[in-house]
Amino acid sequence: MAVEILMPALSPTMEEGTLAKWMVKEGDTVSSGDILAEIETDKATMEFEAVDEGVMGKILIAEGTEGVKVNTAIAIMVEEGEDVPDAAPAAKAEAPEAVPEKAPAVAAPAAPVADTTPDWGDDVEVKQTTVREALRDAMAEEMRRDEDVFLMGEEVGEYQGAYKISQGLLDEFGAKRVIDTPITEHGFAGIATGAAFGGLKPIVEFMTFNFAMQAIDHIINSAAKTLYMSGGQMGAPMVFRGPNGAAARVGAQHSQDYAAWYMQIPGLKVVMPYSASDAKGLMKTAIRDPNPVIFLENEIMYGKSFDVPVMDDFTIPFGKAKIERAGDDVTIVSFGIGMTYALQAAEKLAEDGINAEVINLRTLRPMDTETILASVRKTNRCVTVEEGWPQGSVGGYISSVIMQEAFDYLDAPVITCTGKDVPMPYAANLEKHALLTADEVVDACKKVTYR
Amino acid sequence: MSAKKVAAKSNVSAEELLGHYREMLMIRRFEEKAGQLYGMGLIGGFCHLYIGQEAVVVGLEAVAKEGDKRVTSYRDHGHMLACGMDPNGIMAELTGREGGFSKGKGGSMHMFSKEKHFYGGHGIVAAQVPLGAGLAFSDKYKGNDNVTFAYFGDGAANQGQVYETYNMAELWDLPVVFVIENNQYAMGTSVKRSTKSPSLWERGKAYGIEGEEVDGMNVLAVKEAGERAVAHCRAGKGPYILEVKTYRYRGHSMSDPAKYRTREEVQKMRDERDPIEQVRDMLLTGKHASEDELKAIDKEIKGVVNAAAEFSKESPEPALEELWTDIYAEETV
Numbered sequence: 001m002a003v004e005i006l007m008p009a010l011s012p013t014m015e016e017g018t019l020a021k022w023m024v025k026e027g028d029t030v031s032s033g034d035i036l037a038e039i040e041t042d043k044a045t046m047e048f049e050a051v052d053e054g055v056m057g058k059i060l061i062a063e064g065t066e067g068v069k070v071n072t073a074i075a076i077m078v079e080e081g082e083d084v085p086d087a088a089p090a091a092k093a094e095a096p097e098a099v100p101e102k103a104p105a106v107a108a109p110a111a112p113v114a115d116t117t118p119d120w121g122d123d124v125e126v127k128q129t130t131v132r133e134a135l136r137d138a139m140a141e142e143m144r145r146d147e148d149v150f151l152m153g154e155e156v157g158e159y160q161g162a163y164k165i166s167q168g169l170l171d172e173f174g175a176k177r178v179i180d181t182p183i184t185e186h187g188f189a190g191i192a193t194g195a196a197f198g199g200l201k202p203i204v205e206f207m208t209f210n211f212a213m214q215a216i217d218h219i220i221n222s223a224a225k226t227l228y229m230s231g232g233q234m235g236a237p238m239v240f241r242g243p244n245g246a247a248a249r250v251g252a253q254h255s256q257d258y259a260a261w262y263m264q265i266p267g268l269k270v271v272m273p274y275s276a277s278d279a280k281g282l283m284k285t286a287i288r289d290p291n292p293v294i295f296l297e298n299e300i301m302y303g304k305s306f307d308v309p310v311m312d313d314f315t316i317p318f319g320k321a322k323i324e325r326a327g328d329d330v331t332i333v334s335f336g337i338g339m340t341y342a343l344q345a346a347e348k349l350a351e352d353g354i355n356a357e358v359i360n361l362r363t364l365r366p367m368d369t370e371t372i373l374a375s376v377r378k379t380n381r382c383v384t385v386e387e388g389w390p391q392g393s394v395g396g397y398i399s400s401v402i403m404q405e406a407f408d409y410l411d412a413p414v415i416t417c418t419g420k421d422v423p424m425p426y427a428a429n430l431e432k433h434a435l436l437t438a439d440e441v442v443d444a445c446k447k448v449t450y451r
Numbered sequence: 452m453s454a455k456k457v458a459a460k461s462n463v464s465a466e467e468l469l470g471h472y473r474e475m476l477m478i479r480r481f482e483e484k485a486g487q488l489y490g491m492g493l494i495g496g497f498c499h500l501y502i503g504q505e506a507v508v509v510g511l512e513a514v515a516k517e518g519d520k521r522v523t524s525y526r527d528h529g530h531m532l533a534c535g536m537d538p539n540g541i542m543a544e545l546t547g548r549e550g551g552f553s554k555g556k557g558g559s560m561h562m563f564s565k566e567k568h569f570y571g572g573h574g575i576v577a578a579q580v581p582l583g584a585g586l587a588f589s590d591k592y593k594g595n596d597n598v599t600f601a602y603f604g605d606g607a608a609n610q611g612q613v614y615e616t617y618n619m620a621e622l623w624d625l626p627v628v629f630v631i632e633n634n635q636y637a638m639g640t641s642v643k644r645s646t647k648s649p650s651l652w653e654r655g656k657a658y659g660i661e662g663e664e665v666d667g668m669n670v671l672a673v674k675e676a677g678e679r680a681v682a683h684c685r686a687g688k689g690p691y692i693l694e695v696k697t698y699r700y701r702g703h704s705m706s707d708p709a710k711y712r713t714r715e716e717v718q719k720m721r722d723e724r725d726p727i728e729q730v731r732d733m734l735l736t737g738k739h740a741s742e743d744e745l746k747a748i749d750k751e752i753k754g755v756v757n758a759a760a761e762f763s764k765e766s767p768e769p770a771l772e773e774l775w776t777d778i779y780a781e782e783t784v
Contacts, residue, residue, distance in 0.1 A: 009705075
């Protein structure tokens with residue numbers, strides 16, 4: 001049977017090319033792998049190989065022809081002893097019609113409605129607990145609950161944790177489930193992700209998230225994208241956790257806030273707790289979640305104490321912000337250690353008769369924008385607070401959401417209070433200025449309330 | 452070791468030889484068809500063909516048992532066929548259709564099958580090495596005797612994460628076979644132009660990992676080495692490295708002008724070392740099969756491949772709703 005040889009696409013972007021030279025002539029016997037022709041693409045001159053065996057029946061496009069469209073018939077191959085058909089049938093493109101360029105018919109799933117139920121009931125006993133203890137307790141409870149949960153990282157076992165978050169876990173769960181790794185972030189993040197593909201639920205501790213930059217390829221390309229790339233067949237149920245952001249006097253390479261980076265990635269969930277109850281309830285949810293979760297802690301917050309409910313199984317759902325302080329005059333949105341400045345600023349503002357509503361986001365992805373919008377519709381003003389850098393910040397995203405969803409409610413532009421746009425300096429006085437202060441938040445709130 | 456020597460030594464049955472022949476030919480015909488569909492614009496983006504390297508996966512799959520896992524790079528079509536994934540689903544993924552293994556959302560480089568324990572299909576060079584060690588970690592954690600095959604190329608062998616993984620895999624005795632498919636070219640850079648190490652597998656010695664070099668054009672030699680590697684892992688002795696010397700006939704991807712090697716070099720390999728021709732010779736000279744029987748196999752495989760191509764053209768493009776699915780797994784709490 002005669003077979004048409006079509007002008008091949010030899011690169012992802014090729015639409016046409018030059019048929020530079022025929023390497024066979026009519027009547028030649030051709031076997032698979034033989035070079036039929038040389039074709040010039042937009043990138044290079046390429047050899048075009050035969051796929052089938054047969055005899056070159058007729059050459060339809062002469063060598064030297066420029067602008068030959070992909071899928072044009074360029075020759076006809078026949079079987080030994082077969083006649084060449086008289087007229088070549090017109091080449092037909094088999095490629096599907098290009099999808100017309102228009103907005104997809106399907107809209108992104110709608111955001112959930114604001115949920116304002118408290119984290120625990122009034123009748124529940126509370127206990128003062130540090131963030132450090134809360135994190136440890138959450139991991140221990142989940143490791144007791146599920147044999148497939150294990151902790152891996154540098155110094156998590158025998159050293160009891162570089163910041164003592166894993167204190168006592170090796171004694172209780174043994175070296176099989178509390179695993180000291182060599183200093184090799186890229187490697188162990190990849191191994192943990194593979195273990196998650198294999199059905200386990202790893203908790204990966206980074207000594208700090210600054211070191212996770214060595215592992216970010218596995219976090220994003222391997223852990224976050226696999227569920228989608230596999231059409232839902234397999235994903236990475238795991239937690240990447242550790243201190244994030246500035247500590248104190250540790251300089252530029254140990255002081256970066258990665259909230260905005262990870263928040264951008266579909267496939268990841270991103271948590272940044274403020275209080276000990278946040279830390280506990282969200283860590284338990286993170287470990288149970290079947291997706292990769294980035295859990296951004298803060299070294300300065302580890303030793304701070306907060307009320308934590310005494311309950312058998314206290315969890316906080318993702319995507320549920322908490323209104324830490326109610327008010328009518330201005331909305332302050334923050335998360336993690338930024339909440340410290342937000343709450344201090346609210347205290348100072350109250351002295352001047354300005355009642356700020358302070359929202360603790362807790363999870364950045366999914367983000368509870370409904371709670372933010374409901375508050376802004378009430379106060380008509382918003383200030384965001386974070387330690388990270390200004391360009392491409394979390395606050396920048398929040399302000400764009402407010403502008404698109406509640407523009408008519410705004411009585412002033414949203415102000416984003418951020419860390420300064422500089423690498424973190426070491427000198428004590430400079431470091432203080434590089435970070436955010438409560439006074440800056442107060443000033444921003446006064447500006448948007450025109451006081 | 453030459454093919455004939457191995458054949459003589461290991462008393463290979465006709466049935467086994469025919470099995471290898473069939474599986475290698477399936478990969479070759481499938482890849483030729485994929486190249487053809489790419490040329491017709493039905494397959495987009497990058498498409499890396501496995502032609503020439505067939506003996507590597509076919510030899511190693513011959514020593515795998517149910518429960519064993521495999522993970523590889525973006526040159527993954529051969530691995531998927533060899534572990535038993537449906538050619539229709541693979542081809543339809545290449546054409547980006549609903550009937551593909553990833554519903555058209557992964558493409559040539561990103562395909563998976565939970566059922567066949569195939570964990571990808573990874574587009575970042577060497578990422579599959581720690582992922583493979585992690586899969587082996589999960590089996591060791593669960594206490595079974597499964598083994599993971601982590602395939603990577605000579606190019607990936609220069610990535611730092613390979614050595615981070617070697618270190619931990621040996622430290623923790625993980626049951627993983629590191630298979631270096633040394634096809635001699637990392638895209639356009641020959642091994643000689645990328646390292647002064649005379650051998651790649653021997654780098655594992657620095658971490659205490661045993662290994663060996665294997666003739667990757669000879670399926671029986673690959674299988675024999677694979678048996679040693681798997682026995683080592685199943686016995687709890689930790690990882691093992693196979694540096695399988697192989698050769699890809701086609702370009703790195705479809706858009707490779709192949710100016711870094713001569714046409715004669717490729718042709719010499721094809722004429723003298725072709726893995727399929729070697730088995731074909733053994734079958735014919737050993738009178739295990741007749742020309743007609745082999746022709747019948749060839750015809751049967753062409754039928755399967757043509758059916759896969761048809762399926763991949765007829766399967767519809769994914770529904771637009773698929774854009775928004777499979778980003779997050781449902782919470783199971």
